[in-house]
Amino acid sequence: MSANPEKDNRMSESTKTTQKPRHHRCDTCDVRHKAMCAAVDYEHTDQLQAIVSHRDYAPGQVIFEEGDPADYVFNVSNGEVRLYKLLPDGRRQVTGFLTSGDFLGLVTDSSYAYGAEAIGQVELCCMQLGNLERLLSDIPPVRERLLDMSRDELAAAQEQMLLLGRKTAREKIFSFLLNRHNHLNRTDGDASVDLPMSRTDIADYLGLTIETVSRTFTALRDEGLIELPNPHHVIFPDMDAVRDAAEAA
Amino acid sequence: MSANPEKDNRMSESTKTTQKPRHHRCDTCDVRHKAMCAAVDYEHTDQLQAIVSHRDYAPGQVIFEEGDPADYVFNVSNGEVRLYKLLPDGRRQVTGFLTSGDFLGLVTDSSYAYGAEAIGQVELCCMQLGNLERLLSDIPPVRERLLDMSRDELAAAQEQMLLLGRKTAREKIFSFLLNRHNHLNRTDGDASVDLPMSRTDIADYLGLTIETVSRTFTALRDEGLIELPNPHHVIFPDMDAVRDAAEAA
DNA sequence: GGTTCGAATTGAGCCACGTCAATGAAACTT
DNA sequence: AAGTTTCATTGACGTGGCTCAATTCGAACC
CATH class of the missing domain: 2.60.120.10 (Jelly Rolls)
Incomplete structure (x- = not known):
């Protein structure tokens, strides 16, 4: 809690x-x-x-x-x-x-x-x-x-x-990032997402704790699925890989 | 899952x-x-x-x-x-x-x-x-x-x-029962609730498993907070006690 | 350049709830 | 009335994500 x-x-x-x-x-x-x-x-x-x-x-x-x-x-x-x-x-x-x-x-x-x-x-x-x-x-x-x-x-x-009732932490983060990308991406080729809100906001939105959110971001970075130039900006080096990983689990 | x-x-x-x-x-x-x-x-x-x-x-x-x-x-x-x-x-x-x-x-x-x-x-x-x-x-x-x-x-x-993001299993069950009681209670003094749906439906509604739903019902019964004449009918012997317990956690 | 202060990250351990498996209790078939 | 099927309950055990506790990082200050 x-x-x-x-x-x-x-x-x-x-x-x-x-x-x-x-x-x-x-x-x-x-x-x-x-x-x-x-x-x-x-x-x-x-x-x-x-x-x-x-x-x-x-x-x-x-x-x-x-x-x-x-x-x-x-x-x-x-x-x-x-x-x-x-x-x-x-x-x-x-x-x-x-x-x-x-x-x-x-x-x-x-x-x-x-x-x-x-x-x-x-x-x-x-x-x-x-x-x-x-x-x-x-x-x-x-x-x-x-x-x-x-x-x-x-x-x-x-x-x-x-999402809240049935997805894992990893799936929640994926859904969150992809939703943001789909709904608020201005320029079409831009494979990145802005996250103006804090980790606490994200955690409270996804039914997680800040620690789990942070750890999951780090895990995705370590797997090369995302880049994190700073905590409020996410870049997708390979959009397709992200979508595949998101579906896989 | x-x-x-x-x-x-x-x-x-x-x-x-x-x-x-x-x-x-x-x-x-x-x-x-x-x-x-x-x-x-x-x-x-x-x-x-x-x-x-x-x-x-x-x-x-x-x-x-x-x-x-x-x-x-x-x-x-x-x-x-x-x-x-x-x-x-x-x-x-x-x-x-x-x-x-x-x-x-x-x-x-x-x-x-x-x-x-x-x-x-x-x-x-x-x-x-x-x-x-x-x-x-x-x-x-x-x-x-x-x-x-x-x-x-x-x-x-x-x-x-x-409920899905922030409540415990026990709180989820309490909320579910009290919601049902408030929204579909025909006769006013009736301190009971009908649950026409299966345990699986309840579990999938509350973001839990059937086992957890079942165990939580049993725990509430053992505490004397509810009676379970059959799996689809819940009676509240003491409505106020239920409301107190629901708020306590 | 050092200090402060909040936010984010990382680590270690634990627990609420999930998983897997067995049993019980109705309802339906034949 | 015995067999089948479905749903609910109960038990034993495992684990994903939480809790608690340090660091680390950066930005905003003197």
């Missing part, structure tokens, strides 16, 4: 609502096509613009905690966010990592169903829950879009259950 | 589409208030009725497999269904159990994202995917309802990730 306070990473409540309202324009937003907002047509862009604002978060800063009253929902415009659930004794399960375009703010009984923290510097686009609901009734395609997005999220969640 | 062919449980492909088209009426359907259909108003009930049909499934029968082309979506009208994902070597993760009112047929790229099998005798209400989509555009509240339902499902999935 792992506990992981990450004490100092967690900013005080007072800094939590730190807000530097910049002027962002929805019509030139570069993550719009990936986000929920893609379903807002040209005519309604003004309405969208009117209800969104921006917030910046420092590394480690809490965005919201599980159970907080959910007044706002968010879109990630920049940076990486971790979602997590805690047990009373501090054990943590990271349920997902979000990047630009992802929707944030799952709600049950008008409170957040999980906690969310900035991993590095993060920029969020946010709107009040009430405004989202108004948007949903005014512009039907937005609800369709949101349904599609949560359909994908649900499929990813099931895949993660398979 | 557990493999579990459940060979003979699996009916042949030919029996798979076994269909005994009965006459069911949406306007008197007794699971309607729990299902997606609750969002279809009185005026549209005929339209709903026109596109649904019923199917019966025998215990162990495959409803669909992961990757099958998804032509139909379903509502469970009766019985219990297991959802699962498989690894190439046969290891299985049960991702959920469904009962009456639950929606079935998560789709990605127009194929099913998981497999589904009847646990006992099962009755499903089904409609073609295209008809569902037409329903969604014709009756906006249905999409809203579906979004709400998948919101809840997603929250449950995250809870399950916490």
Whole structure:
């Protein structure tokens, strides 16, 4: 079992609502096509613009905690966010990592169903829950879009259950690396993956301890399957070999 | 790691589409208030009725497999269904159990994202995917309802990730029993739980082996926390004691 | 250039749970 | 009612990953 306070990473409540309202324009937003907002047509862009604002978060800063009253929902415009659930004794399960375009703010009984923290510097686009609901009734395609997005999220969640319940440490690491490679690889030929999160985050995401994560990375390095120029960057010298090894076990 | 062919449980492909088209009426359907259909108003009930049909499934029968082309979506009208994902070597993760009112047929790229099998005798209400989509555009509240339902499902999935990644065998069993008790307890004072599924299903749902599930049940029985008149029925002699023990670890 | 401090790595030992194997208890067949 | 099959339980033993405890590495400081 792992506990992981990450004490100092967690900013005080007072800094939590730190807000530097910049002027962002929805019509030139570069993550719009990936986000929920893609379903807002040209005519309604003004309405969208009117209800969104921006917030910046420092590394480690809490965005919201599980159970907080959910007044706002968010879109990630920049940076990486971790979602997590805690047990009373501090054990943590990271349920997902979000990047630009992802929707944030799952709600049950008008409170957040999980906690969310900035991993590095993060920029969020946010709107009040009430405004989202108004948007949903005014512009039907937005609800369709949101349904599609949560359909994908649900499929990813099931895949993660398979990983957590039935895969070995080695398989978990392989799946994690290959998933990241598939989902966020910008340039096509790039056989490398960035890992902005800490070993603790990875461990809590895969249901392992930091020691096991570290040892597994080292083992893969020693086998020549990956290179580790630094703990936050993985290079695949031979992508096919990795895929073979991943399937073998 | 557990493999579990459940060979003979699996009916042949030919029996798979076994269909005994009965006459069911949406306007008197007794699971309607729990299902997606609750969002279809009185005026549209005929339209709903026109596109649904019923199917019966025998215990162990495959409803669909992961990757099958998804032509139909379903509502469970009766019985219990297991959802699962498989690894190439046969290891299985049960991702959920469904009962009456639950929606079935998560789709990605127009194929099913998981497999589904009847646990006992099962009755499903089904409609073609295209008809569902037409329903969604014709009756906006249905999409809203579906979004709400998948919101809840997603929250449950995250809870399950916490269980799989961070809880001990004992805690997993406690959570499983208490969840069942909370979610499907008909009569209010009833301190018991039915477990229609096999030990293998439970093990694959909790990321354990059948032996560990069995041993944990026995341990709880020996401690006087539960009674086991038979493997498919659990009685809690002292509900509060169970809740305390569950929190203690 | 040395100090500090957090994160990552490495080592040694252990234990919760898995594996393998036997037994028990129902339900089904004939 | 004896044989067969399936599922659950129980026992003996092994091990993958956890725990506890050092190092090591780097970045940010004077």
